[in-house]
Amino acid sequence: MDKVFDTDVKFVPGVGEARAQLLDRELGIRTVGDLIRHYPHRYIDRTRIYPIAEVTEAAGLSFVQLRARLTGVSYAGEGRKRRFTAYAQDASGAAELVWFHGVKWIEKRVEVGREYVVFGRPTFYRGELRMAHPELETVEQALSRRAESGMQGIYPSTEKLGNVLGAKGMYRIVCNAWALVRDRIADPLPDALRTRYGLVPLREALYNIHFPQSQQALAAAQYRLKFDELLGVQLNIQARRTERLARNDGFLFNRVGPLFNAFYNEKLPFPLTGAQKRVVREIRRDTVTGFQMNRLLQGDVGSGKTLVALLSMLLAVDNGYQACMMAPTEILARQHFATVCRMLSGLPVGVAILTGASKARERREALEGIASGQVRILIGTHALIEERVQFADLGLVVIDEQHRFGVEQRARLWTKNARPPHILVMTATPIPRTLAMTLYGDLDVSVIDELPPGRRPIRTVRYTDAARLRLFGFMREQIARGRQVYVVYPLIKESEAMDYKDLTDGYEAISRDFPPPQYVTAICHGKMKPADKEESMRQFKQGEAHILVATSVIEVGVDVPNATVMVIESAERFGLSQLHQLRGRVGRGGEQSYCILMSGEKLSRESRARLEAMCETSDGFRLAELDLKLRGAGDINGTQQSGVALDLKIANPTADVQVLTLTREAAAALLEADPALADPAHRGLAELRSRYAAGEARDFSKIS
Ligand code: ADP
Ligand code: MG
Secondary structure, three states: OOHHHHOEHHHOOOOHHHHHHHHHHHHOOOEHHHHHOOOOOEEEEOOOOOOHHHOOHHHOOOOEEEEEEEEEEEEEOOHHHOEEEEEEEOOOOEEEEEEOOOHHHHHHHOOOOOEEEEEEOEEEEOOEEEEEOOEEEEHHHHHHOOOOOOEEEEOOOOHHHHHHOOHHHHHHHHHHHHHHHOOOOOOOOOHHHHHHHOOOOHHHHHHHHHOOOOHHHHHHHHHHHHHHHHHHHHHHHHHHHHHHHHHOOOOOOOOOOHHHHHHHHHHOOOOOOHHHHHHHHHHHHHOOOOOOOEEEEEEOOOOOHHHHHHHHHHHHHHOOOEEEEEOOOHHHHHHHHHHHHHHHOOOOOEEEEEOOOOOHHHHHHHHHHHHHOOEEEEEEOHHHHOOOOOOOOEEEEEEEOHHHOOHHHHHHHHOOOOOOOEEEEEEOOOOOHHHHHHHOOOOEEEEEOOOOOOOOOOEEEEEEHHHHHHHHHHHHHHHHOOOEEEEEEOOOHHHHHHHHHHHHHHHHHHHHHOOOOOOOEEEEOOOOOHHHHHHHHHHHHOOOOOEEEEEHHHHOOOOOOOEEEEEEOOHHHOOHHHHHHHHOOOOOOOOOOEEEEEEOOOOOHHHHHHHHHHHHOOOHHHHHHHHHHHHOOOOOHHHHHOOOOOOOOOOOOOOOHHHHHHHHHHHHHHHHHOOOOOOHHHHHHHHHHHHOHHHHOOOOOOOO
16 A cells, blocks of 8 residues: 555644544544544435424434524533533524534634524434534535535544544545545455456545445445455465464374273263264364364353363373363362362372462462473463463363453463464354354354253343342342352443442442341452452352352353352443353253343333343343344444454444355455465555454464
8 A cells, every 4th residue: 555544644634733642542543544444334414404393302313414593692601611502493493502612613603693504413402402512504605515425424433532523524634634545545456356246446445435426336335345354354364274274283182092081981970962072073073183273162151161171181181282271260260170170080180270369389380290291281361371381292272261361362372382282262152153254264163052951041030220129039038948149240440449339339238138147248359359259259159158249250150050040230231242141150050040130220222122132032142143233233342342353444244244255255266376465466465464464363373
């Protein structure tokens, strides 16, 4: 690309130093190229004028344009708090236009009695239309504006930025940026490819995405830009796969040895489910090919992934290799360690644990044992990827609940070996197939689609705060039957202090209603010392505590089969996948379990939909799909949440399955013909590939 794309965005007319800083901070826009790739997320019809009477709350309009005469103005407040209101009227009704800042500027520019075209976001105050900081143009100005297609892009923005640079301000600087780049846009795609896939030139696509000349032109632009993004991702994924398969130096786990057999025949606490057996077979098949295994194991909460991990690790050990298993939290690592030690007791295999909280002795034993090869199975947190850990012969890495791990953390683990270990990533957050395909294109996927027998579906209900007494009554009843209860509070970083207050208030309320010594309530949250957390968890696991009040620390993996009630406070503040994870903490024994979603009375439509979905289904895959749908196309938070932050501006791997399929095919053909993309005609493609190479670290084959 031309270097104008890398120019600091401050040089775009209308931006300047201060706005450039804001653009960077709020939207990560630093260069002209970033601004050009900041696409509208919506288009509005600027040729359309709404009568004021039609702009009602029920109409649900996000931006409107009015044509109205100013009938008067008024001021309220003092100094910095000064507010300026202009009253506008058309034949159908009246509206208030309000300014909270920039009053000096606007008061000079409006003239009572004059007719204006008013553009902005409608809000309602006591049912009356009110627009804050609308854009005003005189009717003459509006008429002289270049009409184009009438579709104007609305750009994603933030509140802070919006105060400085409104919808039109943003539009204006994009226009200015366009003027800088318009004649310097090289197309990265070879003509033949464009023809083959019916893609418009990049210049045309960029023009129409910002300034659509027609609906068709817009659709063509969207298709082209999505294609580029997904092709960039696919070129990376497929190149990695080729590389991985070309290495052909995967460890061989050829035999099923004494350890595996002894465990399987003597220690297995219950028969494997059919799905568990199938996955173990898949792993066995992978590890005798001579290629490195990269397998993603998806299995709903409670489906028994840990056992599959253990069997795989035994397979590694039987073949002379070490295995390690990484968990996202201290609690979970300790729990896995305890489970594995218990299951393997009496068998001749060294198991150690290493976490950030490991005391000197534990740490020393783990490090020495791993280096000498005496320890065959190491369990821990991300402490495992600290530099000091030197494996003697690491053959398998199991990563539990991978979405909790940062990309770099994972990438570092692999570099520990000259030869790449086999990798098994386990997740209970089902990534919809299409998404997994894009994000982990070089990953084989196994699914455990069967729960261990005897599980009863969890009953999920929604309560509002008004039903708290009933809730407490229910908890008492369950405790009287010998069951245990989780009460979980959301924790959202920005408002930590407040969240902890909710949690401690809740804890106090519960302690009051469930007084000791009859009841024991434990508490567990991130701000506690590791030792205290552990003690709380121990109390709860061993049944000494009846109630565990916690933050979402307990979200992943905690296994207390006797707990049958999961109360989630302020449930509307959790995402769907988090809710599902939390719910998965109960229903692990043979007893009927319950999940109670507590929420306020007033809920946004989306929160309501989430909670309703929870009550309706316990199928994690369905919930994940729904989650993506609720967030809407183009919102890639879903992928960010799963630890993946592909820089996709317009493509949505879930919604754009067709484009995805085409780009997979295109990438494969391109790489087959020119694996390194070295052909001068492919320079643009090589650039495209490196722009999306961030996906590389995420790619499990990038190892040594
Ligand atoms: P997850 O997949 O969520 O990690 P776990 O591995 O923690 O699930 O298993 C959930 C519970 O199911 C554990 O208590 C485990 O002992 C039990 N479990 C696992 N496999 C089976 C099986 N085949 N039959 C019966 N219970 C099982
Ligand atoms: Mg688990």
